Amino acid sequence: MQVKVEKQYPIAAGVEHAWRVLSDVPELAACMPGADLTEKADDQRYKGSIKVKVGPVTAAFGGEIEVLGLDLAGRTIRLQGRGTDKGGSSASMDLTAMLKAGDKPGECVLVGSADVIVNGKFAQFGARMMDSVTDMVLGQFAQNFSAKAAALQPAAAAAESTAAPQLNTQLNALAIVWRLLKDFFAGLFGGRKGGSAG
Amino acid sequence: MNASITERQAALMGMGDSRLRKEDARFIQGKGNYVDDIKMPGMLHMAIVRSPFAHARIKGINKEKALAIPGVYAVLTADDLKPLKLHWMPTLAGDVQAVLADAKVHFQMQEVAVVVADDRYIAADAVEAVYVEYEELPAVVDPFKALLPGAPVLREDLAGKTEGAHGKRYHPNHIFTWEAGDMAAADAALSGAEVKVEQKLFYPRVHPCPLETCGCVASFDPVRGELTTYMTSQAPHVVRTVVSMLSGIPESKVRIISPDIGGGFGNKVPVYPGYVCAIVASIVLGRPVKWVEDRIENLSSTGFARDYHMTGELAATRDGRITGLKVNVIADHGAFDSCADPTKFPAGMFHICTGSYDIPAAYCRVDGVYTNKAPGGVAYRCSFRVTEAVYLIERMVDVLAQKLNIDKAEIRAKNFIRKEQFPYKSALGFEYDSGDYHTALKKVLDAVDYPGLRAEQAAKRADANCPTLMGIGLVSFTEVVGAGPSKICDILGVGMFDSCEIRVHPTGSAIARMGTISQGQGHQTTYAQIIATELGLPSEVIQVEEGDTSTAPYGLGTYGSRSTPVAGAAIAMASRKIHAKAKKIAAHLLEVSENDLDWEIDRFKVKGDDAKWKTMKDVAWAAYNQPPAGMEPGLEAVHYYDPPNFTFPFGIYLCVVDISKSTGETAIRRFYALDDCGTRINPMIIEGQIHGGLTEGFAVAMGQLLSFDEQGNIQGNTLMDYFLPTMVETPRWETDHTVTPSPHHPIGAKGVAESPHVGSIPTFTSAVVDAFSHLGVTHMEMPHTSARVWKQLQASGVKS
Numbered sequence: 001m002q003v004k005v006e007k008q009y010p011i012a013a014g015v016e017h018a019w020r021v022l023s024d025v026p027e028l029a030a031c032m033p034g035a036d037l038t039e040k041a042d043d044q045r046y047k048g049s050i051k052v053k054v055g056p057v058t059a060a061f062g063g064e065i066e067v068l069g070l071d072l073a074g075r076t077i078r079l080q081g082r083g084t085d086k087g088g089s090s091a092s093m094d095l096t097a098m099l100k101a102g103d104k105p106g107e108c109v110l111v112g113s114a115d116v117i118v119n120g121k122f123a124q125f126g127a128r129m130m131d132s133v134t135d136m137v138l139g140q141f142a143q144n145f146s147a148k149a150a151a152l153q154p155a156a157a158a159a160e161s162t163a164a165p166q167l168n169t170q171l172n173a174l175a176i177v178w179r180l181l182k183d184f185f186a187g188l189f190g191g192r193k194g195g196s197a198g
Numbered sequence: 199m200n201a202s203i204t205e206r207q208a209a210l211m212g213m214g215d216s217r218l219r220k221e222d223a224r225f226i227q228g229k230g231n232y233v234d235d236i237k238m239p240g241m242l243h244m245a246i247v248r249s250p251f252a253h254a255r256i257k258g259i260n261k262e263k264a265l266a267i268p269g270v271y272a273v274l275t276a277d278d279l280k281p282l283k284l285h286w287m288p289t290l291a292g293d294v295q296a297v298l299a300d301a302k303v304h305f306q307m308q309e310v311a312v313v314v315a316d317d318r319y320i321a322a323d324a325v326e327a328v329y330v331e332y333e334e335l336p337a338v339v340d341p342f343k344a345l346l347p348g349a350p351v352l353r354e355d356l357a358g359k360t361e362g363a364h365g366k367r368y369h370p371n372h373i374f375t376w377e378a379g380d381m382a383a384a385d386a387a388l389s390g391a392e393v394k395v396e397q398k399l400f401y402p403r404v405h406p407c408p409l410e411t412c413g414c415v416a417s418f419d420p421v422r423g424e425l426t427t428y429m430t431s432q433a434p435h436v437v438r439t440v441v442s443m444l445s446g447i448p449e450s451k452v453r454i455i456s457p458d459i460g461g462g463f464g465n466k467v468p469v470y471p472g473y474v475c476a477i478v479a480s481i482v483l484g485r486p487v488k489w490v491e492d493r494i495e496n497l498s499s500t501g502f503a504r505d506y507h508m509t510g511e512l513a514a515t516r517d518g519r520i521t522g523l524k525v526n527v528i529a530d531h532g533a534f535d536s537c538a539d540p541t542k543f544p545a546g547m548f549h550i551c552t553g554s555y556d557i558p559a560a561y562c563r564v565d566g567v568y569t570n571k572a573p574g575g576v577a578y579r580c581s582f583r584v585t586e587a588v589y590l591i592e593r594m595v596d597v598l599a600q601k602l603n604i605d606k607a608e609i610r611a612k613n614f615i616r617k618e619q620f621p622y623k624s625a626l627g628f629e630y631d632s633g634d635y636h637t638a639l640k641k642v643l644d645a646v647d648y649p650g651l652r653a654e655q656a657a658k659r660a661d662a663n664c665p666t667l668m669g670i671g672l673v674s675f676t677e678v679v680g681a682g683p684s685k686i687c688d689i690l691g692v693g694m695f696d697s698c699e700i701r702v703h704p705t706g707s708a709i710a711r712m713g714t715i716s717q718g719q720g721h722q723t724t725y726a727q728i729i730a731t732e733l734g735l736p737s738e739v740i741q742v743e744e745g746d747t748s749t750a751p752y753g754l755g756t757y758g759s760r761s762t763p764v765a766g767a768a769i770a771m772a773s774r775k776i777h778a779k780a781k782k783i784a785a786h787l788l789e790v791s792e793n794d795l796d797w798e799i800d801r802f803k804v805k806g807d808d809a810k811w812k813t814m815k816d817v818a819w820a821a822y823n824q825p826p827a828g829m830e831p832g833l834e835a836v837h838y839y840d841p842p843n844f845t846f847p848f849g850i851y852l853c854v855v856d857i858s859k860s861t862g863e864t865a866i867r868r869f870y871a872l873d874d875c876g877t878r879i880n881p882m883i884i885e886g887q888i889h890g891g892l893t894e895g896f897a898v899a900m901g902q903l904l905s906f907d908e909q910g911n912i913q914g915n916t917l918m919d920y921f922l923p924t925m926v927e928t929p930r931w932e933t934d935h936t937v938t939p940s941p942h943h944p945i946g947a948k949g950v951a952e953s954p955h956v957g958s959i960p961t962f963t964s965a966v967v968d969a970f971s972h973l974g975v976t977h978m979e980m981p982h983t984s985a986r987v988w989k990q991l992q993a994s995g996v997k998s
Contacts, residue, residue, distance in 0.1 A: 088332075090334060127911070
C-alpha cells in the first residue's frame with residue numbers, strides 16, 4: 001500500500017540551527033518516536049530499527065537508512081529507508097526534507113515530501129489506519145525536531161518556558177487514536193484541530 | 199381407498215406441490231451435520247501458515263520454535279511433500295498449483311506450511327511460531343501490465359512452455375486464448391454498420407463467501423489401508439478419483455463424504471491445498487486430521503468469481519436491429535489457473551453472450567492472464583461465466599438503445615429470438631432448446647405498468663426540486679445450464695453425465711441416491727417429488743441420499759444449476775424403468791395384459807373397469823413376494839443420464855431505483871423478477887432460490903468488491919468491508935413465472951437456481967445508469983456504492 005505524504009511544519013528555530021539537526025542523521029533519527037540507530041555501516045548508510053505499536057500488536061522493523069543526497073545550499077536532505085518485520089510486514093520510504101526561512105528570525109519551516117510503501121500484514125490489516133498514523137508519527141517527529149533545533153539556539157533556553165526539550169520517545173498508536181478522536185469531535189464543534197498535522 | 203383424485207394427488211406431494219422441505223427440520227434446529235461437527239477419536243487439528251506477501255522468494259523456513267510447542271505433532275512444508283511428489287497438484291483447468299509454496303510465493307495468503315496439533319488453539323499459536331524468511335519481488339496486479347514485454351514473470355515453473363493446456367501461450371504471463379464465432383463476419387457487420395457502439399466493461403472480482411467456510415476431516419486407517427475424508431465438496435466423486443490418482447490408493451479404498459454443506463456457490467468445487475495437506479498429515483501420523491479455514495482465509499485464498507475486463511462492440515441498423523457482436527476479454531485468473539470449467543471451455547459458457555437476441559454475426563475472444571492474486575474465476579452462481587456474458591450483452595443493448603434513443607424494452611422486443619425459431623442455433627454455437635421471450639416481456643411490463651413508470655420518470659426529470667433521480671433497469675437474459683453432453687463436457691476427462699439409483703422396499707417406501715450433492719438447494723425434497731409423481735409413492739417416504747461416494751452412483755456433482763437438468767433426468771429415467779417393471783407385475787396380479795392397463799396417479803387401473811386396480815404399494819410387496827414366473831424379485835433401477843444438450847432457462851427482470859441527489863444512496867423501490875425454468879417441481883423452493891439469488895445479485899452490484907493495492911495486498915477480505923446484506927438492506931422481491939418446458943428433458947425441467955444471480959446484477963446496473971441517462975451517462979462500473987454514485991452526481995453536475 002502506497003502513501004504519499006507532503007507536509008510543512010513550523011520550527012521554533014532559525015534555518016541555521018535547524019539545518020544542524022537535519023543534516024545529522026543520528027540526531028534526526030533520535031527525533032523519530034520508537035526509532036533506534038544501531039550502527040553506521042558507512043558514510044551514507046545506517047542500520048537501525050523502529051518499533052510501532054498499534055493496540056496489542058507490535059511490529060519491530062529492522063533495516064537501514066541511506067542518505068542519497070545532502071544539499072547545503074538548498075538546505076535539503078534526501079533519504080531512503082527500508083525495513084522488514086519478522087511477523088511478515090515490510091516498509092520502505094523515500095523522503096526529501098527541506099528547510100525554508102520563516103517569517104521571523106528564529107523561525108523556519110520544515111518542508112517534507114515522502115513516498116511510503118507498506119507491504120504484507122500491516123498493509124492488509126492496518127491499511128485503514130495508514131494515513132492517520134502517518135500524520136501522527138510525522139507530527140510527533142516535527143515536534144521533537146523543533147525542540148532539538150530550538151535547544152541549539154543561544155539564549156533560547158532562557159526564552160523558553162520549559163527547561164529541557166521533552167521528546168516523545170515511544171510511539172503508541174492508542175494515544176494516536178485518542179488524539180484523532182479528540183480532534184474529530186473538536187472539529188465537529190468548530191474547534192481548531194490540535195497539533196501541526198492536518 | 200375411495201379417496202378422490204385430488205386427495206390422492208395431494209397425498210403424494212409430488213411435482214408441482216409447494217410442500218415444505220424435508221431437510222429444514224434439522225437445519226433450523228441446529229441439528230445439521232456439517233464437516234466441523236465431525237469428531238473422531240484421536241482427531242488432531244491442522245492450521246495453515248500463509249504468505250504475507252503477494253510475490254516473493256522463500257529464503258528459508260524455520261520450524262524449530264513451532265515444533266517445540268507442547269501439543270504440536272508436525273510442521274510440513276513443500277520439502278516434506280516432495281518425496282511424495284505432492285508439493286504441486288494438477289488443477290481442474292489443466293494447470294498445476296502449488297500445494298505448499300515451493301521456493302516462491304505467488305499470492306498473498308498462499309499456503310506455505312501446515313502445522314498439526316492437539317487442538318485449534320495450539321495450532322494457531324504454532325502458526326505464529328513458524329518463521330519464514332522472504333525476499334520480496336515486484337507484484338503484478340494489473341492483467342494488462344502483466345502482458346507487457348518485460349513484465350515480471352510469475353510462473354517460473356512454466357519457463358519455456360509455450361503450449362498450455364488450451365493452446366499457445368504468447369507471453370510468460372499469458373495462459374490461453376479462446377475464441378468462438380466468425381471474426382470476419384463480425385468485422386464485416388461492424389464496418390458496414392449504419393450504427394456502431396463500443397463499451398468497455400469491468401466485472402470486478404467478488405467472492406461467494408458462503409456461510410460455512412471450507413474444511414475437511416481426513417482419516418487414514420493404516421490397518422485397513424483405507425482413506426475416509428469428510429469434505430465440503432460439491433463434487434465428491436471427482437475428488438475421490440483425483441485423490442486416488444494422486445495418492446495411489448485404489449478408488450475402492452477411498453471414501454469421500456460430503457455431509458450437510460452450508461452453501462457452496464462454486465466456492466466448494468476446487469480441490470484446495472488444505473484438503474491435500476490434511477490427507478497427507480493423516481496418512482503420515484495415522485490419526486484423523488481436521489482442517490477448517492476461517493473467514494479471512496476463505497475470502498483471501500479460495501475460489502473467487504469474475505475479474506473479467508470486457509470490451510463489447512455492437513453493429514446495428516438505424517432502427518435498432520442488431521447485425522453483429524464482437525467481444526474481447528482479458529480474464530484475470532490469479533496466480534494459478536484453477537478455474538473450475540469443463541475441460542474444453544477455459545472461458546466457460548461465455549459464448550452465450552449473444553443472449554436472447556437473434557444476432558447473425560458474432561465473435562468473442564477471451565485471453566487468460568496470470569497475476570499475483572489467489573486462483574479461481576468460476577464461482578458464485580455464475581453458470582460457468584454466464585454472469586459475465588449476460589452482463590456484457592445486456593449492457594451493450596442498453597448502450598445501443600441510448601445511442602439510438604429507442605426505449606430499452608422496445609429494442610429488446612425487436613431483436614428477440616422469436617418463439618417459432620426454437621430450437622435456435624446461435625452464431626456462437628449453442629442450440630437453444632426453447633423460449634418465449636415476447637410473452638414474458640409483455641407480462642412484466644404489464645405487471646409494473648411500464649408506461650406509467652416512464653411517465654413518472656419524465657415528470658421527475660422536469661422537476662428541479664425532486665430530491666431523487668429515478669432509474670428503470672431492464673434485463674432479458676438467457677441462461678445456459680445443465681452441463682453437459684459428454685462429447686463436449688468433461689471434468690478431467692470424466693464425462694458430465696449424472697446418475698440415480700432407486701430401490702423400492704416391500705412396504706412401499708424407497709431410498710434413492712444420486713451423483714449430485716445439495717448445498718442447500720433442497721434435493722432431498724425436490725428429487726423425492728419427482729419420484730413421487732413418477733412412481734405414485736408419497737414423497738414423504740422417499741429418502742434421498744447424496745454425497746457418500748461409497749454408496750451413491752458416480753456423478754459429477756452440483757454446480758452450474760446442473761442437478762435438475764441432468765440428475766433430475768436420471769431420476770425420471772430410473773423411475774420409468776421401475777414403472778415399466780411394476781406394470782408387468784400389476785398386469786400379472788390383475789391377470790390382464792399390460793396393454794389393458796392405465797396409470798392414474800398412484801395406481802394401475804384396468805381399462806373400463808374402475809373396480810380393478812393395484813397401487814404401486816401393492817406392486818412393491820408383490821415384487822418381493824410373488825413376482826411373475828421368470829421375473830427377478832426386487833424393485834429397483836439405476837440410470838446414468840448423458841444429456842443431449844444444455845438447457846436454457848430465461849427471465850425478464852425489471853428494477854426501479856430512486857437515487858438521493860445529496861448522498862448517492864440508491865433505494866431499490868421495486869424489483870420484479872419473472873423466471874421461466876420449464877417444468878416447476880416445487881414452486882416454494884423455486885421462489886426461495888430466486889430470493890437468494892436476487893439478494894446475492896444485489897450484494898454484488900451494489901457493494902461487493904475484493905480489490906488489491908499495487909503491492910498485491912488484498913483489501914476488503916473481512917466482513918468489516920465485504921458487503922453481506924442483512925434483512926435491513928435487502929429489498930423486497932416480487933417473483934413471477936412463465937412455463938416453457940425443455941423439449942429434450944424427460945420432465946421438461948431446465949434448472950433455475952443461478953438465473954436470479956446471473957440476471958439481477960445487470961438489472962441493478964441498468965437501473966442506476968438509467969437514472970443518469972438523461973445526463974449523457976452510458977455506463978457506470980460496479981459496485982454502485984453510495985460513494986461511487988455520489989462521485990457520478992458531482993461529475994454530472996447534479997444539484998441536490
